[in-house]
Amino acid sequence: MTRAAKLLLVPVLLLQVGFFGFVAAHRFIDGDEGAFLLASRLVLAHKTPYLDFFYQQAPLLPYAYALWMKVAGISWFSGRAFTVLLTSLLGLLLYRHVCEQTGSWLAGISAVVLFASSTLVFAWFSVVKTYSLSDCFFSARISPSPGSPQRVRNGRWPWQACGSD
Numbered sequence: 001m002t003r004a005a006k007l008l009l010v011p012v013l014l015l016q017v018g019f020f021g022f023v024a025a026h027r028f029i030d031g032d033e034g035a036f037l038l039a040s041r042l043v044l045a046h047k048t049p050y051l052d053f054f055y056q057q058a059p060l061l062p063y064a065y066a067l068w069m070k071v072a073g074i075s076w077f078s079g080r081a082f083t084v085l086l087t088s089l090l091g092l093l094l095y096r097h098v099c100e101q102t103g104s105w106l107a108g109i110s111a112v113v114l115f116a117s118s119t120l121v122f123a124w125f126s127v128v129k130t131y132s133l134s135d136c137f138f139s140a141r142i143s144p145s146p147g148s149p150q151r152v153r154n155g156r157w158p159w160q161a162c163g164s165d
Contacts, residue, residue: 001096005105012095012112016088019116024080024126033128037079040065044074061130079128086132087125091115093139 039055039062049055049062068082069075091112099108115121125132 001099002103002105005096005099005108008105008109009092009096012109013088013092016091016112016116017084020084020087020122020126021081023122024084025077027123027126029076030127030129033076033079036061036065036128036130037076040069040079041074044069057130061133064133065128076128080126083126083128083132086136087121090125090132090136090139093136 035056039049039053042053043049043062043066047053049059055062065079065082069078072078072081094115095108095112098111099105102108125135
């Protein structure tokens, strides 16, 4: 990654937080958000999904959001703020990956603009749902570049640990 690309990491992150924060603050409430936030609040109250209350998804999301709510407070805005941070982190990982692959910070900026302006991203990743959290975990797949020997030498996760064959 070039020096110019590294200097742009913080501005890219801050611009995404501002954009996705605006979208999250002005978006209508989605029907499933209440169920996900209620499940997170119940986990925060030491209840267990499937045993103490009905939960229709895999159990990671309520635990992740409960941990966030323990720090940031229990509110709708707090849940959406965590989603905004996860989506911005995902955009930053995309920026870094494109800059590493192309060697151009302009290509990385272009990728982030395309990412943020996609209606699928700013419509679905700005609400409290499974999308932003699961995509942040699956983005670990692009984090170590395949065939990049310096990543394995530095003790990072090998490519196979990220779900690739």
